[in-house]
Amino acid sequence: MTSLDSPAQADADNTPASLTFSELGLNDAVLKSLKDIGYETPSAIQAATIPALLEGRDVVGLAQTGTGKTAAFALPILSRIDVHQKTPQALVLAPTRELALQVCEAFESYASHTRGVHVLPVYGGQGYGVQLSALRRGVHVVVGTPGRIMDHLQKGTLDLTELKYLVLDEADEMLKMGFAEDVETILADTPDTKQVALFSATMPTSIRRISKKYLNDPEEITVKTKTTTSVNITQRYLIVSYAQKVDALTRILEVENFEAMIIFVRTKNETETLAEKLRARGYSAQPINGDIAQAQRERTVNQLKAGKLDILVATDVAARGLDVERISHVVNFDIPTDTESYVHRIGRTGRAGRSGDAISFITPRERYLLGQIEKATRQPLTQMQLPSVDDVNSTRLSRFDDAISTALAQTDKIAQFRDIIDHYVRHHDVPEADVAAALAIVSQGETPLLLDPRDERPVREERRSFDRDDRGGRGGRDRDDRGRGSDRSDRFGGGDRPERRSRPGDKQMASYRLAVGRRHKVEPRQIVGALANEGGLSRGDFGAIEIRPDFSLVELPADLPADTLDRLQATRISGKLIEIRPDRGRPSRSSDAGDGDDRGYKKPRHKKQW
DSSP: OTTTTTTEEEEGGGGTOOGGGGGOOOOOHHHHHHHTTTTTTTOHHHHHHHHHHHHHEEEEEEEOOOOSSSHHHHHHHHHHHHOOOOSSEEEEEEESHHHHHHHHHHHHTTTTTTTOEEEEEEEETHHHHHHHHHHHHHEEEEEEEEHHHHHHHHHHHOOOOOOOOEEETTHHHHTTTOOHHHHHHHHHHHTTTOEEEEESOOOOHHHHHHHHHHHOOOOOEEOOOOOSSSEEEEEEEOOOOOHHHHHHHHHHHOOOOOEEEEEEOOSHHHHHHHHHHHHHHHHHOOOOOOOSSSHHHHHHHHHHTTOOOOOEEOOOOHTOOOOTEEEEEESSSSOOSSSSHHHHHTTSSOOOOOOEEEEEEGGGGGHHHHHHHHHHTOOOOOOOOOOOHHHHHHHHHHHHHHHHHHTOOOOOHHHHHHHHHHHHHHHHHHHHHHHHHHHHHHHHHOOOOSSGGHHHHHHHHHHHHHHHGEEEEEEEEBBBBTTTTSSSSSOOHHHHHHEEOOTTOOEEEEEEEEEEEGGGGGHHHHHHHHHHHHHTTOOOOOOOOEEEEOEEEEEEEOOOOHHHHHHHHHHHTTTEEEOOEEEOOOOOSTTTTTGBBBTSBBBOOEEEEE
């Protein structure tokens, strides 16, 4: 037996190659489901965790995303579930609704041969009616986000008095997003006899404190990884100007042999815009962001899984938790500004031993981000060149050849059309080769089969002029990669309405006040995480964030819907309600307000531009 002070190490390199799931102690129904799915050999985290959980031990599992954590806790829970008990026996807490849905789908897949098991996803954005009806009928496993679980507990609609198993999935993410108090409340208000499994990619002080306080002599299982990104993923980057991105993406789509792809952008608006541009170029693409209704999001993901959709244009929050086997490529159309987001993004491909490709667009001014990513992941990214006109034409000709070969294989139709061609040749005295060429012209429609070599020239000119006028130029403000000026005013004006600022070519922004500040040990990332998850916002919806001693100011879209603000009212960061409201520009009364401007407003000491 090991404890947190003496962790058990589960090294992927030391997992016996011959070990099978049948040797781990799982019941026959679960093993039959795994056989149907095609699982044969457990991953390192599964091999080390499943026996411990089946023995009734509390577990702390440290492993990166994509290592098989879901099966590590779902399989032992299903092997011990009592289908006759109608109140929830297992509760899984996840940081986002996307991850909650993914975990729920995994449970249902693993329970395909366990008759009578009911699994319920519980998350914000879904109507309470569906959840309440399911709870009344009886469920065995509840998978949800902390905020919505707390809502049900406060309303008395979720009975956890007979809970046997509690799982914290991606616990470090939940704490970063401001759910610490909710998680601790749930842990404290559920039966002391429950078995707890905590899974996290890292072990910060806050996670270790929760482990020692709420887990009973837990066994810590660590999966050692040499890098934070999967070795199955080929990582490349392309130096490209902002204005050149769409054309560069189009050429990459032409030459890359991809099955399905996720393209990441920074803002909700960009998901819509880029998806529309791709559809205009003949690609089946759809956006996915926090503004899209959950039912539509689920339909879009199902289309991607079924092969009816090939490209998903997504924001970070909207794509978190997606696990679609068809995804062979991830493209960072907008490179993320933090390495953690990069790892999560490219982790959508190359999962469960599959190979994948990740391509990142980097503007010349973003080269420093490339170095940060390589340092953090301990893996070099390979520079790629923009596919040339010759590359595109070669790919098109190859596909045209394949189409001809496929058609030639349809012998019955070939005989029919051969008679038609012979008739034309006899009556018009035209060589058969010319007739074939004419049919090729008809088949290509308005889009030329081959690109004009002269199309290469504007790309080269763009590269030469980029340092002078990319997104702002010498004559204007130096803009960041969202198109906003970096010389934002530090002042938040008064009046009856929040002061609005416009982003060049983007939405109006307004200042909002949150009742948490430095003395609550709040950081900008916690504000972004909490508001993004509860309000369905993306990183691109955030402007400047100022952390004051007793409160914070954050720039958000000025046209935030009333229901979004209502949802955010109940959000907590560092255990305190944020009480978000439009900022009216009241003077700061803090003791260090002496260095303010001529209106009495204190200049921020901690300001971060997102």
